[in-house]
Amino acid sequence: MDEHKLRELVAGVKDGAVSRRAFIQRLAAVGITAPIASQILAWNDVAMAQASLAYKPTKAGGGGPLKILLWQAPTLLNPHFASGTKDQIAGRIFFEPLAGWDKEGNLTPQLAAEVPTRANGGLSEDGKVVTWKLKQGVKWHDGKPFTADDVVFTWEYAADPATAAYTTGSYTNIKVEKVDDHTVKVIFKEATPFWADPFVGVVGQILPKHHFGEYKGAKSREAPANLKPVGTGPYKFADFKPGDILTGTRNEDYHVKNQPHFDTIEVKGGGDAVSAARAVLQTGEFDYAWNLQVEDEVLKRMETGGRGKISAVPSGDIEFIILNTTDPWTEVDGERSSIKTKHPTLSDPKVRQAFNLLIDRDSIQKFIYGRGGTATASFVNEPKQFRSQKLKYEFNVDKANKILDDAGYKRGADGIREKDGKKLKYVYQTSINAPRQKTQAIIKQACQKAGIDLELKSVTASVFFSSDVANPDTYTKLYVDIEMYTTTQPQPDPERFLNQFTSWEIANKENKWLGRNVSRYSDPAADEAYKAAQKELDPAKRAALLIKVDEIFCEANVILPLLSRTRVAASVTNLMHDHSGWDVDTWNVAAWYRS
Amino acid sequence: MATYLLRRLLIAIPSLLGISLILFTVLAMAPGDPFSEMATNPNVPPEVREALRASFGLNDPIMVRYLRWLSAMVQGDWGFSFASRINVDTLILQRVPTTLFVVGTSQILALCIALPVGIYAATRPYSVFDQIANTLAFVGFSLPTFFTGLLLILLFSIKLDWFPFVYRSDIAASGWRWYWEMFRQAIMPITVLGLFQAASYTRYVRSAVLDVIRLDYVTTARAKGLGEKTVTLRHITRNALIPVVTLVALQMPAVFGGAIVTEQIFRIPGIGSLLIDAILANDTPVIMAVTFVFACLVVLFNLIADLLYGWLDPRISFG
Numbered sequence: 001m002d003e004h005k006l007r008e009l010v011a012g013v014k015d016g017a018v019s020r021r022a023f024i025q026r027l028a029a030v031g032i033t034a035p036i037a038s039q040i041l042a043w044n045d046v047a048m049a050q051a052s053l054a055y056k057p058t059k060a061g062g063g064g065p066l067k068i069l070l071w072q073a074p075t076l077l078n079p080h081f082a083s084g085t086k087d088q089i090a091g092r093i094f095f096e097p098l099a100g101w102d103k104e105g106n107l108t109p110q111l112a113a114e115v116p117t118r119a120n121g122g123l124s125e126d127g128k129v130v131t132w133k134l135k136q137g138v139k140w141h142d143g144k145p146f147t148a149d150d151v152v153f154t155w156e157y158a159a160d161p162a163t164a165a166y167t168t169g170s171y172t173n174i175k176v177e178k179v180d181d182h183t184v185k186v187i188f189k190e191a192t193p194f195w196a197d198p199f200v201g202v203v204g205q206i207l208p209k210h211h212f213g214e215y216k217g218a219k220s221r222e223a224p225a226n227l228k229p230v231g232t233g234p235y236k237f238a239d240f241k242p243g244d245i246l247t248g249t250r251n252e253d254y255h256v257k258n259q260p261h262f263d264t265i266e267v268k269g270g271g272d273a274v275s276a277a278r279a280v281l282q283t284g285e286f287d288y289a290w291n292l293q294v295e296d297e298v299l300k301r302m303e304t305g306g307r308g309k310i311s312a313v314p315s316g317d318i319e320f321i322i323l324n325t326t327d328p329w330t331e332v333d334g335e336r337s338s339i340k341t342k343h344p345t346l347s348d349p350k351v352r353q354a355f356n357l358l359i360d361r362d363s364i365q366k367f368i369y370g371r372g373g374t375a376t377a378s379f380v381n382e383p384k385q386f387r388s389q390k391l392k393y394e395f396n397v398d399k400a401n402k403i404l405d406d407a408g409y410k411r412g413a414d415g416i417r418e419k420d421g422k423k424l425k426y427v428y429q430t431s432i433n434a435p436r437q438k439t440q441a442i443i444k445q446a447c448q449k450a451g452i453d454l455e456l457k458s459v460t461a462s463v464f465f466s467s468d469v470a471n472p473d474t475y476t477k478l479y480v481d482i483e484m485y486t487t488t489q490p491q492p493d494p495e496r497f498l499n500q501f502t503s504w505e506i507a508n509k510e511n512k513w514l515g516r517n518v519s520r521y522s523d524p525a526a527d528e529a530y531k532a533a534q535k536e537l538d539p540a541k542r543a544a545l546l547i548k549v550d551e552i553f554c555e556a557n558v559i560l561p562l563l564s565r566t567r568v569a570a571s572v573t574n575l576m577h578d579h580s581g582w583d584v585d586t587w588n589v590a591a592w593y594r595s
Numbered sequence: 596m597a598t599y600l601l602r603r604l605l606i607a608i609p610s611l612l613g614i615s616l617i618l619f620t621v622l623a624m625a626p627g628d629p630f631s632e633m634a635t636n637p638n639v640p641p642e643v644r645e646a647l648r649a650s651f652g653l654n655d656p657i658m659v660r661y662l663r664w665l666s667a668m669v670q671g672d673w674g675f676s677f678a679s680r681i682n683v684d685t686l687i688l689q690r691v692p693t694t695l696f697v698v699g700t701s702q703i704l705a706l707c708i709a710l711p712v713g714i715y716a717a718t719r720p721y722s723v724f725d726q727i728a729n730t731l732a733f734v735g736f737s738l739p740t741f742f743t744g745l746l747l748i749l750l751f752s753i754k755l756d757w758f759p760f761v762y763r764s765d766i767a768a769s770g771w772r773w774y775w776e777m778f779r780q781a782i783m784p785i786t787v788l789g790l791f792q793a794a795s796y797t798r799y800v801r802s803a804v805l806d807v808i809r810l811d812y813v814t815t816a817r818a819k820g821l822g823e824k825t826v827t828l829r830h831i832t833r834n835a836l837i838p839v840v841t842l843v844a845l846q847m848p849a850v851f852g853g854a855i856v857t858e859q860i861f862r863i864p865g866i867g868s869l870l871i872d873a874i875l876a877n878d879t880p881v882i883m884a885v886t887f888v889f890a891c892l893v894v895l896f897n898l899i900a901d902l903l904y905g906w907l908d909p910r911i912s913f914g
Contacts, residue, residue: 069761073872075679164647169640218650221680241689242679243872244764244864268761270862270872275748279761282753286761462875514641 055591063261069286071276073243073269078226079205080165092586094231097204101582103313105383105492127191127537134182138255140208141230148178153209162217167203194493201583234260234590261593280570281308290585292568296370308572312371315581316382316489317565322519328479335509336479344422350407352557357400358446368435373563379550380494381564388547400450417451426481429457431464476513521558614890623657629677629877674880683884694865704789713800735794744860747783762863784861803835837907844900848892
């Protein structure tokens with residue numbers, strides 16, 4: 001989508017000619033995620049839509065217990081230490097950020113009185129200052145008032161490297177000032193188009209200064225409140241056994257009228273995804289189960305009993321394949337897949353193009369992922385305004401054969417193509433996970449028909465996704481020809497997400513393979529567009545730049561997106577919930593109710 | 596006796612040291628690291644990951660880390676979990692009661708089945724009862740607990756809807772209702788574990804009784820005109836139980852290990868599931884502590900078995 005068109009659309013929303021939803025869908029069609037779309041609107045002074053879940057109960061409480069089953073158990077409750085979604089989900093029951101993201105990517109105020117816009121003076125013209133007005137009359141669970149001091153403290157806490165907070169990336173390059181008791185200013189060093197990061201969503205939960213004040217920095221582990229949280233959220237802490245069960249009771253002083261509906265909340269952990277789905281869909285022992293990475297067929301069978309239902313919401317997670325353009329089988333300066341090398345065959349754009357044609361994305365979606373993903377050719381899919389409209393995928397074995405024939409790859413006696421003595425034989429790795437192994441098999445079959453031989457390799461997830469420098473099987477090392485995994489887009493804005501396509505992020509020996517660009521592919525045009533997007537305040541231009549970065553990599557067939565993943569949850573039929581692909585499942589747990 | 600005990604305990608120290616050193620080295624060299632979740636998170640800059648590694652002491656040489664662990668352990672400090680950042684001993688103590696309850700009850704159940712069945716079968720060898728008992732025992736220990744567990748879940752939770760299949764450590768009830776709920780949720784895991792153990796114990800009891808039944812003193816007792824019941828209970832069973840008791844004692848640590856699978860299936864928050872979670876999260880201090888506890892159990896139960904043996908059979912001296 002070009003800039004001009006985006007502008008027209010934004011104007012349309014302003015005039016009321018185009019609805020917000022339609023706008024977001026249009027942008028989605030071109031590969032822009034919903035939160036980005038709504039940021040574009042916010043920047044252009046179109047107000048955010050209200051939370052999508054209509055809350056029916058007329059008084060707080062009376063809903064009985066709410067039982068949530070996570071198949072990975074929460075292990076800690078301080079949201080700034082939360083290393084995985086399971087901990088963030090648990091922490092969010094007690095703590096709240098200034099604003100959260102709903103499933104359409106709208107910024108929704110939680111502890112903020114309103115979402116900052118240019119019209120209400122919340123966003124400065126130069127893009128460097130965001131002023132948040134805080135909700136008044138909010139109390140911590142211990143009765144103390146929530147003020148701007150707590151917000152400023154949360155910044156100091158998370159920004160301190162000695163605290164070793166996992167959220168620190170969102171707080172290190174900013175300054176936060178208290179204006180008055182209920183107003184804070186976030187000051188960025190440079191114009192920042194994606195300003196809704198600090199104090200928002202997963203990374204933004206506000207901590208009470210009076211409980212954490214003494215435990216900033218190196219003493220952070222010792223804070224008693226790490227395990228006995230005191231927050232502003234809808235439920236008060238009752239009991240926690242790490243790795244097992246978490247319970248809470250209704251916060252009678254909750255700052256939203258008539259919420260929450262349930263009297264107690266319980267989060268039980270452990271087990272596996274299939275049996276978690278079973279406990280909700282088949283036996284109804286639990287009300288809600290999250291993140292069901294289970295084949296859709298299995299879920300559908302469980303749903304037939306009518307006790308529960310599945311809901312899938314779009315997210316920025318993308319399952320994709322990387323074709324290695326460097327040589328994984330030659331060691332240079334103690335490092336394989338070094339950028340100083342070239343892959344004997346995969347560095348040939350024709351081979352990569354042919355490979356892309358051999359991926360039957362529609363079948364993979366239909367037979368493996370079902371509601372768990374949507375076949376796509378774009379790396380960024382959500383929010384919709386950042387999705388490329390240009391990128392298309394195709395499954396065509398004949399075409400792939402023709403391309404390889406034309407490029408001079410002849411079939412040998414064993415049916416495998418080769419050119420200049422280099423065979424099209426590859427090692428294709430991914431983590432151990434049933435849908436992934438099935439995907440590998442589908443692709444291997446198609447490749448056989450085109451004279452490409454794939455050796456399938458699967459690595460246990462705890463090794464594949466680790467940053468262990470000594471292990472050759474981590475995904476960041478890419479010591480094979482082809483690999484496949486899902487990467488998570490934590491924010492609706494894809495800027496930080498797309499840094500994995502920049503040349504300075506290339507994973508190599510120097511940065512201990514901690515760099516984010518795992519493909520090692522780089523293109524000056526992508527670097528340039530990325531840098532320009534970082535400073536571009538005009539949302540339309542910015543989206544166009546980020547889309548360009550995406551397109552460069554996908555058109556080069558180095559990054560082969562497969563599916564835009566959805567977040568799948570199961571709930572009992574009468575539970576009204578509202579989970580979002582841009583925030584944790586419990587982001588709006590106060591508004592859940594039983595009909 | 597006292598000197599024997601002291602000598603055994605002194606021997607246990609170097610073996611435990613050796614075990615801990617091997618465990619520690621293997622864990623330190625094992626692939627994976629506790630901060631893997633951070634690796635895919637673009638919000639966590641590499642510096643923070645490095646700082647965390649440094650503050651958790653992961654960058655030091657293995658020997659230094661081992662000595663630090665050992666000296667802390669000797670002072671009663673078990674370290675803290677990387678995943679939940681709370682002390683490992685707290686974590687383990689939280690899980691012990693549940694494991695003891697489930698494993699303990701299942702052992703009692705196993706013995707309650709194995710003793711009468713095994714003895715009765717041995718006194719009537721090759722009878723119909725003996726053959727049925729033998730076949731069932733054979734089937735019993737051939738079926739792995741993860742299979743029987745799933746079978747019970749499918750039958751009693753999903754088809755019949757009688758029992759819950761998610762075990763909860765805190766039940767929102769009190770008094771009799773609490774006991775009832777506790778019992779209801781424990782039935783399936785205890786049955787799975789108990790039957791599995793019962794199967795192997797039955798065969799063991801049977802052969803132990805068969806060994807004794809042919810001995811001269813049994814014939815003597817019968818010749819004295821004692822009733823069959825008295826001969827079986829007073830003379831045969833008592834002597835046959837000596838090796839059985841040893842077996843049960845030596846099996847205890849293995850049972851804790853065997854419960855790992857069952858704990859995972861029924862989501863029982865016991866030691867076994869703690870170990871599995873810790874392994875998946877590469878939470879080294881917890882893995883280290885739990886496996887070390889298992890090692891201590893093995894050493895301890897070996898000692899208990901030896902002592903029991905001597906106590907049951909006075910011919911064995913501790914000189």
